[in-house]
Amino acid sequence: xxxxxxxxxxxGVSFGKNVLQTAVFLLFGLFLGFASKWLDLNNEFxxxxxxxxxxxxxxxxxxxxxxxxxxxxxxxxxxxxxxxxTAYYLAAIWWDAVWGKTFMYGWVAFSLCSPxxxxxxxxxxxxxxxxxLLKTGIILVSFAAETVxxxxxxxxxxxxxxxxxxxxSSRKCS
Numbered sequence: 001x002x003x004x005x006x007x008x009x010x011x012g013v014s015f016g017k018n019v020l021q022t023a024v025f026l027l028f029g030l031f032l033g034f035a036s037k038w039l040d041l042n043n044e045f046x047x048x049x050x051x052x053x054x055x056x057x058x059x060x061x062x063x064x065x066x067x068x069x070x071x072x073x074x075x076x077x078x079x080x081x082x083x084x085x086t087a088y089y090l091a092a093i094w095w096d097a098v099w100g101k102t103f104m105y106g107w108v109a110f111s112l113c114s115p116x117x118x119x120x121x122x123x124x125x126x127x128x129x130x131x132x133l134l135k136t137g138i139i140l141v142s143f144a145a146e147t148v149x150x151x152x153x154x155x156x157x158x159x160x161x162x163x164x165x166x167x168x169s170s171r172k173c174s
Contacts, residue, residue, distance in 0.1 A: 008126030010069040018072060025063060025076045029083025032059075036084070037091035053110070054146040054159045056084070060114060061138060062166050064121040077118035081111035124167055135167040 013021075036050040049055060060077045067073035085107050092099045124134035142163060146156055 007123045007128050007130055013068045013072070018075075021067075021072070022075055022079055026079040026083045029080035029085075030087040033084035033087030033089075034091050037088045037095070037097065041095060041097060048153075049155065052146055052150050052153070052156070054142055054156050054163075056081075056110075057138075057142040057145070058159055058163045058166070060118060061121055061124075061142075061163060064118040065125040065166060067118075067122060070119045070122040073118040073122035074115035077121075078111065078115045081114045085111050135164075138167060139164055 032050075036047075039050050040047040060080065063077050063080055064073040067076050088107075089099065089104060091097075120134060121138060124131055124138060139160065143156065143160055146153075
């Protein structure tokens with residue numbers, strides 16, 4: 001792991017603060033999952049926006065890179081995704097709304113893989129060629145996944161620009 005610490009060094013955070021941050025990300029995921037389903041039912045534009053995977057890549061990337069340690073990134077992104085997924089489908093059941101099992105399986109797979117990708121994403125804010133490759137890969141995979149799964153939408157360019165800003169800005173993360 002010493003080669004990874006050459007890319008980016010982790011900062012220490014107290015156990016209590018870690019638990020609080022994780023709880024906040026769980027609540028944030030629950031809120032956005034519920035809001036996303038409500039928007040699906042009540043606002044076509046925002047319903048479509050929050051149904052695309054690019055917005056969730058942007059949010060998960062921001063959570064990961066601004067976490068204090070890679071393990072925190074993995075846990076925070078995972079609880080965020082699980083919260084979002086749980087609230088979304090509970091809201092869909094509550095409102096007796098339409099939802100597809102194929103999409104649900106895809107989002108479950110996304111959530112289960114999210115700790116691994118968040119762990120790696122944390123290092124994208126580091127220095128060196130590995131960090132640059134991670135940044136570039138995240139942007140390319142995000143755009144490709146969104147385009148293949150949902151087709152090209154003009155607002156994806158704005159989301160892509162925001163993702164690039166999060167990854168390439170010199171704002172201190174830790």
